[in-house]
Amino acid sequence: MQTITRTEDLAAFCDRAKAAPYVTVDTEFLRERTYYSKLCLVQLAIPGEEEGDAVLVDPLEEGLSLDPLVALFRDTSVVKVFHAARQDLEIFCVDYGVIPEPLFDTQVAAMVCGFGEQVGYETLVKRIARASLDKSSRFTDWSRRPLTDAQKTYALADVTHLRKIYEFLEKKLRDTGRHRWVAEELAQLTDPETYVTRPAEAWRRVKTRNTSPRFLAVVRELARFREAYAQERNVPRSRVYKDDALLELAATKPASHSDLGRSRLLLREARRGDIAEGILAAVKQAQELPKEELPEVQEGRDKAQVNPALADLLRVLLKARTESSGVAPKLVAPSAELDAIASGERDVAALKGWRRELFGADALRLCDGQIALAAKGSKIDVIEL
Template sequence: MKTITTTDALAAFCDQARAAPYVTIDTEFLRERSYYAKLCLIQMALPGPDGPEGGAAVLVDPLADGLSLDPFFRLLREESTVKVLHAARQDIEIFHIDGKTLPRPLFDTQLAAMVCGFGEQVGYETLVRKIAKGNLDKTSRFTDWSQRPLSEAQKKYALADVTHLRVIYEELSRQIAASGRQGWLEEELAVLADPETYVVRPSEAWRRVKTRTNSGRFLAIVRELARFREGYAQSRDIPRNRVFKDEALLELASTRPESLEQLGRSRLLLREARRGELAEGILRAIKAGQETDDLPQADSPRQNLQVNPALADLLRVLLKAKAEEAGVAQKLVANSADLDAIAAGERDLPALKGWRHEVFGADALRLCEGRIALSAQGSSVRIIPLED
């Protein structure tokens, strides 16, 4: 098992990869103690069996002294070589933040497997078993990848994440080409290829906080506290929950302390957050939320939709039937909230556009308009056109 620890060795392998039709890639990283992921290992493999005359599989040690990842980031931009990853979002986020680079062209085997009917959010281990006919040793999955030296078991586990991926990629590519669903996959990959996917704006951080009230004033304070917390965590590269947890944020938005003394009475706030710069920032955020005239609305407008429950249930039946007919995961087409929204009259939804319109959306709209009916026929569902 070759481990690359110098820039020259990395450049040589990347030159070899640029001549290949594809390269499989995976990473190991840590994020428990930081806001941004700490890249600890890169795994790559080229087509063919491992060995001098076949493909090559290597480990790259980003923690090695003097190693520059510039050759790797240049490889990610090489248009002639497909970059193959599984469940690529977190890996790509690292590449975008550390190298200001997004891989192109890109192939995500998890998305491809969903398009090919392998189920929802299918795991790598499942694809290894079903397609590559192999097994994974999971004992090293939760080890500390920042520690050196890496054990042989860790190296073996890490390399398996890219060697089996070659077989999986080639089979899924074949299936997608045969089914004519390349356009479907490209629609899904476009999200991963968009830099906006990896931008976390402090001003929007409040939308991830789950609240039980729609009060504009309360949400304004939540927004300002979440904005402060996100910016503080980003600037110091610490997890946002190390600043203060959501439970403490909601408590503060409810009690609205105005002084350090009042802040000190919080039941849920960590001791470190009750003094100094952090405490002052919390008090400023609460004050800003109380004084603003810009009151946000809850990011859940669908809660107030007038949903026809019978129609929503019929849409669920239709989705199941159409997804099974197309051999594609249901949740890749639409989720429960989408179906409720359609039943309530919303039409600006991904489920009604692109390839989803072809698979499900067109019939969903016909069902809503009373132009088709559904009938059970054995274990299947039959679509019956209705006369005007």
């Protein structure tokens, strides 16, 4: 198992990869103790069974530059193949300013090809590569050196089996004419904005049932401070304070250090120093905001607006369309979108792109009374009206 520790060796492998039709890529990283992922290992493989066709790259090795890999990622003549690429892409986008292009994500392709929702790599290895994986090294500390042989074997398997999986799925997409479907799904993954976390928007991830604008304003300012603090110091946001503590603070609205001392959920470290000062300043700022600057409450869909019978018919239509195409129903239209369509909404993903071709166009026709559904044994037929 070759582990690359010198820039010139990485450049030599990347030069070989530029002559190949594709390169499979995976990473191992740590994020438990930091805000940003710490890249600990990169695995690469090109087509072939010879020694050196699959390598490990050690980014923790002093003096090793990943510039040759960045150049390979920018070479559009070579397809970069990942499985469940989002976290890998975030690392390369944030740390190196590059998103591999063109990109192929085998998890996305597998969902389009009928392997179910959020299908795991181990499942594809078993079903396509006819092999098994030893997952015992999955949760090891990838920042420690030297790596064990078990770690190296595990890491390489994540790109060697990926070659067969990619070739199988790529052929299936070609045979079914669904390459464009995958391209639409990958658009968000390849958008750099996907990997930008703005402190001002961090509050939208905090789940609460309290829709009071003033309460939400405190949540917003506390979440903004926490995100900015975590980013600046590269620590997990939960190390600043967790969501339950944030919501407690938004409810109690502490105005002094003694108020913070009465919190049940706030970490001891957050009751003093910069974090304590940040909390008090955030609460004070939210309390002083004029009414027009308070967050707008997102009104939920009124259940009375949803036609339950129509929603049920849409579910039947979806089941019929996805069974015949082999695509996971939730990939096409989750339950909330079906209810949205039944309530009259039209700006939903299920009515756009490849989803519209597969399901959305008929869904609109069903809503407009242009078609009906009929059961014929175990099959659902669409009847023109």
